Amino acid sequence: MACKQNLTINEVLCYLSNNYEFLNNDIFINNASDFYSSEEISAALKLIKHDVNLLKIDVNFDTPRGPKKKDKRDKLRKTIRYLGLVREKKLSTELPTYVSSNLRVPNNDSILKFNxxxxxxxxxxxxxxxxxxxxxxxxxxxxxxxxxxxxxxxxxxxx
CATH class of the missing domain: 1.20.5 (Single alpha-helices involved in coiled-coils or other helix-helix interfaces)
Structure with missing residues:
Protein backbone atom coordinates (compact mmCIF):
# COMPACT_ATOMS: atom_id res chain seq x y z
CA MET A 1 0.00 0.00 0.00
CA ALA A 2 1.34 3.42 -0.92
CA CYS A 3 2.13 5.89 1.84
CA LYS A 4 0.25 9.18 1.71
CA GLN A 5 2.79 11.99 1.70
CA ASN A 6 1.88 15.67 1.68
CA LEU A 7 4.15 17.93 -0.32
CA THR A 8 4.11 21.67 0.14
CA ILE A 9 5.98 24.03 -2.12
CA ASN A 10 7.93 26.59 -0.13
CA GLU A 11 11.51 27.33 -1.03
CA VAL A 12 12.54 28.82 2.33
CA LEU A 13 11.12 25.96 4.40
CA CYS A 14 12.63 23.43 1.99
CA TYR A 15 16.03 25.06 2.44
CA LEU A 16 15.74 25.31 6.23
CA SER A 17 14.44 21.80 6.79
CA ASN A 18 17.25 20.34 4.66
CA ASN A 19 19.94 22.30 6.54
CA TYR A 20 18.79 21.70 10.09
CA GLU A 21 22.34 21.32 11.46
CA PHE A 22 23.14 24.95 10.58
CA LEU A 23 20.00 26.60 11.94
CA ASN A 24 21.76 27.92 15.06
CA ASN A 25 24.60 29.42 13.03
CA ASP A 26 24.33 33.22 12.76
CA ILE A 27 26.24 33.29 9.47
CA PHE A 28 23.76 30.79 8.01
CA ILE A 29 20.81 32.91 9.19
CA ASN A 30 22.35 36.11 7.81
CA ASN A 31 23.09 34.50 4.44
CA ALA A 32 19.58 33.10 4.16
CA SER A 33 17.89 36.34 5.22
CA ASP A 34 19.98 38.31 2.73
CA PHE A 35 19.27 35.81 -0.06
CA TYR A 36 15.51 35.34 0.30
CA SER A 37 13.07 38.22 -0.06
CA SER A 38 10.95 39.52 2.79
CA GLU A 39 7.84 38.16 1.06
CA GLU A 40 9.35 34.66 0.79
CA ILE A 41 10.33 34.63 4.46
CA SER A 42 6.93 35.99 5.55
CA ALA A 43 5.16 33.32 3.48
CA ALA A 44 7.34 30.62 5.08
CA LEU A 45 6.56 31.91 8.57
CA LYS A 46 2.85 32.03 7.83
CA LEU A 47 2.91 28.48 6.42
CA ILE A 48 4.87 26.95 9.30
CA LYS A 49 2.57 28.67 11.82
CA HIS A 50 -0.43 27.20 10.01
CA ASP A 51 1.10 23.71 9.93
CA VAL A 52 2.04 23.88 13.62
CA ASN A 53 -1.50 25.00 14.51
CA LEU A 54 -2.88 21.99 12.60
CA LEU A 55 -0.70 19.75 14.77
CA LYS A 56 -2.22 21.40 17.86
CA ILE A 57 1.16 22.13 19.40
CA ASP A 58 1.14 24.61 22.26
CA VAL A 59 3.41 27.48 21.24
CA ASN A 60 4.73 29.64 24.06
CA PHE A 61 7.57 31.66 22.63
CA ASP A 62 8.83 34.49 24.78
CA THR A 63 8.41 37.43 22.45
CA PRO A 64 10.49 40.43 23.45
CA ARG A 65 8.69 43.73 23.69
CA GLY A 66 9.88 46.15 21.11
CA PRO A 67 9.00 47.71 17.81
CA LYS A 68 6.20 45.95 15.98
CA LYS A 69 8.01 46.07 12.67
CA LYS A 70 10.02 42.88 12.25
CA ASP A 71 12.90 42.57 9.86
CA LYS A 72 13.70 39.54 7.72
CA ARG A 73 16.16 38.08 10.21
CA ASP A 74 13.60 38.19 13.03
CA LYS A 75 11.01 36.47 10.85
CA LEU A 76 13.54 33.87 9.75
CA ARG A 77 14.57 33.21 13.36
CA LYS A 78 10.92 32.79 14.32
CA THR A 79 10.43 30.36 11.43
CA ILE A 80 13.45 28.42 12.67
CA ARG A 81 12.00 28.37 16.19
CA TYR A 82 8.81 26.79 14.84
CA LEU A 83 10.81 24.15 12.96
CA GLY A 84 12.84 23.49 16.11
CA LEU A 85 9.70 23.15 18.19
CA VAL A 86 8.27 20.56 15.83
CA ARG A 87 11.54 18.62 15.85
CA GLU A 88 11.77 18.88 19.65
CA LYS A 89 8.27 17.39 19.98
CA LYS A 90 9.33 14.65 17.51
CA LEU A 91 6.50 15.54 15.15
CA SER A 92 8.59 16.23 12.05
CA THR A 93 6.98 13.32 10.25
CA GLU A 94 3.57 14.91 10.78
CA LEU A 95 4.56 18.02 8.84
CA PRO A 96 4.31 18.04 5.08
CA THR A 97 7.52 17.63 3.14
CA TYR A 98 8.61 21.07 2.01
CA VAL A 99 9.85 21.13 -1.56
CA SER A 100 10.95 23.78 -4.00
CA SER A 101 9.69 24.16 -7.53
CA ASN A 102 12.72 26.23 -8.55
CA LEU A 103 15.49 25.58 -6.05
CA ARG A 104 17.71 28.56 -5.32
CA VAL A 105 20.35 28.07 -2.68
CA PRO A 106 22.30 30.81 -0.88
CA ASN A 107 26.08 30.64 -0.91
CA ASN A 108 27.18 29.00 2.34
CA ASP A 109 30.92 28.88 1.71
CA SER A 110 31.55 31.23 4.63
CA ILE A 111 30.08 28.69 7.06
CA LEU A 112 32.61 26.07 6.04
CA LYS A 113 35.75 28.21 6.04
CA PHE A 114 38.45 27.14 8.43
CA ASN A 115 41.36 29.17 9.66
Whole structure:
Protein backbone atom coordinates (compact mmCIF):
# COMPACT_ATOMS: atom_id res chain seq x y z
CA MET A 1 0.00 0.00 0.00
CA ALA A 2 1.34 3.42 -0.92
CA CYS A 3 2.13 5.89 1.84
CA LYS A 4 0.25 9.18 1.71
CA GLN A 5 2.79 11.99 1.70
CA ASN A 6 1.88 15.67 1.68
CA LEU A 7 4.15 17.93 -0.32
CA THR A 8 4.11 21.67 0.14
CA ILE A 9 5.98 24.03 -2.12
CA ASN A 10 7.93 26.59 -0.13
CA GLU A 11 11.51 27.33 -1.03
CA VAL A 12 12.54 28.82 2.33
CA LEU A 13 11.12 25.96 4.40
CA CYS A 14 12.63 23.43 1.99
CA TYR A 15 16.03 25.06 2.44
CA LEU A 16 15.74 25.31 6.23
CA SER A 17 14.44 21.80 6.79
CA ASN A 18 17.25 20.34 4.66
CA ASN A 19 19.94 22.30 6.54
CA TYR A 20 18.79 21.70 10.09
CA GLU A 21 22.34 21.32 11.46
CA PHE A 22 23.14 24.95 10.58
CA LEU A 23 20.00 26.60 11.94
CA ASN A 24 21.76 27.92 15.06
CA ASN A 25 24.60 29.42 13.03
CA ASP A 26 24.33 33.22 12.76
CA ILE A 27 26.24 33.29 9.47
CA PHE A 28 23.76 30.79 8.01
CA ILE A 29 20.81 32.91 9.19
CA ASN A 30 22.35 36.11 7.81
CA ASN A 31 23.09 34.50 4.44
CA ALA A 32 19.58 33.10 4.16
CA SER A 33 17.89 36.34 5.22
CA ASP A 34 19.98 38.31 2.73
CA PHE A 35 19.27 35.81 -0.06
CA TYR A 36 15.51 35.34 0.30
CA SER A 37 13.07 38.22 -0.06
CA SER A 38 10.95 39.52 2.79
CA GLU A 39 7.84 38.16 1.06
CA GLU A 40 9.35 34.66 0.79
CA ILE A 41 10.33 34.63 4.46
CA SER A 42 6.93 35.99 5.55
CA ALA A 43 5.16 33.32 3.48
CA ALA A 44 7.34 30.62 5.08
CA LEU A 45 6.56 31.91 8.57
CA LYS A 46 2.85 32.03 7.83
CA LEU A 47 2.91 28.48 6.42
CA ILE A 48 4.87 26.95 9.30
CA LYS A 49 2.57 28.67 11.82
CA HIS A 50 -0.43 27.20 10.01
CA ASP A 51 1.10 23.71 9.93
CA VAL A 52 2.04 23.88 13.62
CA ASN A 53 -1.50 25.00 14.51
CA LEU A 54 -2.88 21.99 12.60
CA LEU A 55 -0.70 19.75 14.77
CA LYS A 56 -2.22 21.40 17.86
CA ILE A 57 1.16 22.13 19.40
CA ASP A 58 1.14 24.61 22.26
CA VAL A 59 3.41 27.48 21.24
CA ASN A 60 4.73 29.64 24.06
CA PHE A 61 7.57 31.66 22.63
CA ASP A 62 8.83 34.49 24.78
CA THR A 63 8.41 37.43 22.45
CA PRO A 64 10.49 40.43 23.45
CA ARG A 65 8.69 43.73 23.69
CA GLY A 66 9.88 46.15 21.11
CA PRO A 67 9.00 47.71 17.81
CA LYS A 68 6.20 45.95 15.98
CA LYS A 69 8.01 46.07 12.67
CA LYS A 70 10.02 42.88 12.25
CA ASP A 71 12.90 42.57 9.86
CA LYS A 72 13.70 39.54 7.72
CA ARG A 73 16.16 38.08 10.21
CA ASP A 74 13.60 38.19 13.03
CA LYS A 75 11.01 36.47 10.85
CA LEU A 76 13.54 33.87 9.75
CA ARG A 77 14.57 33.21 13.36
CA LYS A 78 10.92 32.79 14.32
CA THR A 79 10.43 30.36 11.43
CA ILE A 80 13.45 28.42 12.67
CA ARG A 81 12.00 28.37 16.19
CA TYR A 82 8.81 26.79 14.84
CA LEU A 83 10.81 24.15 12.96
CA GLY A 84 12.84 23.49 16.11
CA LEU A 85 9.70 23.15 18.19
CA VAL A 86 8.27 20.56 15.83
CA ARG A 87 11.54 18.62 15.85
CA GLU A 88 11.77 18.88 19.65
CA LYS A 89 8.27 17.39 19.98
CA LYS A 90 9.33 14.65 17.51
CA LEU A 91 6.50 15.54 15.15
CA SER A 92 8.59 16.23 12.05
CA THR A 93 6.98 13.32 10.25
CA GLU A 94 3.57 14.91 10.78
CA LEU A 95 4.56 18.02 8.84
CA PRO A 96 4.31 18.04 5.08
CA THR A 97 7.52 17.63 3.14
CA TYR A 98 8.61 21.07 2.01
CA VAL A 99 9.85 21.13 -1.56
CA SER A 100 10.95 23.78 -4.00
CA SER A 101 9.69 24.16 -7.53
CA ASN A 102 12.72 26.23 -8.55
CA LEU A 103 15.49 25.58 -6.05
CA ARG A 104 17.71 28.56 -5.32
CA VAL A 105 20.35 28.07 -2.68
CA PRO A 106 22.30 30.81 -0.88
CA ASN A 107 26.08 30.64 -0.91
CA ASN A 108 27.18 29.00 2.34
CA ASP A 109 30.92 28.88 1.71
CA SER A 110 31.55 31.23 4.63
CA ILE A 111 30.08 28.69 7.06
CA LEU A 112 32.61 26.07 6.04
CA LYS A 113 35.75 28.21 6.04
CA PHE A 114 38.45 27.14 8.43
CA ASN A 115 41.36 29.17 9.66
CA UNK A 116 44.12 26.62 9.13
CA UNK A 117 46.81 28.86 10.62
CA UNK A 118 44.83 29.07 13.84
CA UNK A 119 44.27 25.31 13.85
CA UNK A 120 48.00 24.73 13.26
CA UNK A 121 48.85 27.13 16.10
CA UNK A 122 46.43 25.37 18.46
CA UNK A 123 47.89 21.96 17.63
CA UNK A 124 51.45 23.25 18.15
CA UNK A 125 50.46 24.72 21.52
CA UNK A 126 48.86 21.45 22.61
CA UNK A 127 51.91 19.44 21.56
CA UNK A 128 54.24 21.91 23.30
CA UNK A 129 52.20 21.64 26.51
CA UNK A 130 52.32 17.85 26.28
CA UNK A 131 56.07 17.98 25.75
CA UNK A 132 56.49 20.20 28.84
CA UNK A 133 54.34 17.82 30.86
CA UNK A 134 56.37 14.81 29.74
CA UNK A 135 59.62 16.61 30.55
CA UNK A 136 58.39 17.44 34.04
CA UNK A 137 57.38 13.81 34.54
CA UNK A 138 60.80 12.64 33.39
CA UNK A 139 62.48 15.11 35.77
CA UNK A 140 60.70 13.38 38.59
CA UNK A 141 61.95 9.96 37.35
CA UNK A 142 64.98 8.16 38.85
CA UNK A 143 68.53 9.03 37.71
CA UNK A 144 68.57 6.13 35.25
CA UNK A 145 66.34 8.11 32.90
CA UNK A 146 68.24 11.42 33.20
CA UNK A 147 70.23 10.83 30.01
CA UNK A 148 67.00 10.20 28.10
CA UNK A 149 65.59 13.39 29.57
CA UNK A 150 68.52 15.44 28.29
CA UNK A 151 67.93 14.11 24.78
CA UNK A 152 64.23 15.07 24.84
CA UNK A 153 64.92 18.54 26.26
CA UNK A 154 67.20 19.34 23.33
CA UNK A 155 64.58 18.50 20.68
CA UNK A 156 61.73 20.83 19.83
CA UNK A 157 58.58 19.91 18.00
CA UNK A 158 58.29 21.49 14.55
CA UNK A 159 55.33 21.43 12.16
Missing amino acids: FNEIKSNICNMLHNQQLYLCSMLNAAPRVHKSELNNTNNTQFQL
